[in-house]
Amino acid sequence: MELTVAITGASGTIYARRTLQLLAESGVVDTINLIMSGTAATVAQVELGVNLKDPNAAKLNAWLGLPSDSKLIRYWRLDNLAAKPSSGSHKQAGMIIVPCSMGTLGAIASGAGTNLIHRAADVCLKEGRKLLLVPRETPYNAIHLENMLRLSHAGARILPASPGFYHRPKTIDDLVEHLCFRILDQFDIPHSKKSQWTGEEVAQGE
Numbered sequence: 001m002e003l004t005v006a007i008t009g010a011s012g013t014i015y016a017r018r019t020l021q022l023l024a025e026s027g028v029v030d031t032i033n034l035i036m037s038g039t040a041a042t043v044a045q046v047e048l049g050v051n052l053k054d055p056n057a058a059k060l061n062a063w064l065g066l067p068s069d070s071k072l073i074r075y076w077r078l079d080n081l082a083a084k085p086s087s088g089s090h091k092q093a094g095m096i097i098v099p100c101s102m103g104t105l106g107a108i109a110s111g112a113g114t115n116l117i118h119r120a121a122d123v124c125l126k127e128g129r130k131l132l133l134v135p136r137e138t139p140y141n142a143i144h145l146e147n148m149l150r151l152s153h154a155g156a157r158i159l160p161a162s163p164g165f166y167h168r169p170k171t172i173d174d175l176v177e178h179l180c181f182r183i184l185d186q187f188d189i190p191h192s193k194k195s196q197w198t199g200e201e202v203a204q205g206e
């Protein structure tokens with residue numbers, strides 16, 4: 001399977017990192033077209049203390065803990081509108097934008113994108129391929145909400161970065177991973193299944 005993953009400048013670079021690692025571990029994804037916005041690198045520096053400006057394969061593989069010679073990640077520059085994901089004739093399963101800023105979300109919702117992330121998302125919508133957005137902002141204003149509804153009507157799936165607690169997470173990694181499992185579920189990509197609710201009898205209190 002081939003997928004495009006975009007990282008934008010919303011809070012939550014850690015979601016992107018874990019999603020990419022789980023895609024790598026799944027054994028069913030052989031190519032990930034990776035695109036990053038300029039602000040994504042700023043947020044990565046702030047939140048994880050990592051320098052992802054102008055990354056190359058070696059830097060990205062090291063960040064993700066992949067073998068240095070791994071060919072899984074194919075990095076495309078944001079201004080490269082001739083990149084593979086910018087054409088509908090290039091077949092792939094779809095695209096994940098994690099985390100997705102309100103700026104990127106608005107640009108895609110308007111249909112007037114200016115960079116490779118916007119274009120690749122637009123291509124997924126026009127080709128009827130899966131487009132999964134993991135927006136992060138709080139609170140949402142009416143423009144954010146209307147943009148999300150608009151994108152949902154156009155065929156995108158909105159999976160907000162709002163982790164659940166019903167699996168009783170002990171660590172931040174537990175919280176992050178549970179959300180990333182839900183991302184993989186949208187593409188039927190296998191993982192350890194720890195996110196599946198198996199049903200439980202819960203006694204109702206007085």
Ligand SMILES: Cc1cc2nc3c(=O)[nH]c(=O)nc-3n(C[C@H](O)[C@H](O)[C@H](O)COP(=O)(O)O)c2cc1C
Nearest residue numbers: 008009010011037039040046101102103104136137
């Ligand atoms: C540390 C940091 C955290 C940010 N967090 C968010 C956020 O959670 N959601 C959001 O929509 N924008 C957030 N922003 C603002 C976006 O990065 C900004 O709107 C940017 O223009 C988005 O561009 P992009 O979509 O091309 O990445 C944050 C910026 C910084 C520097």
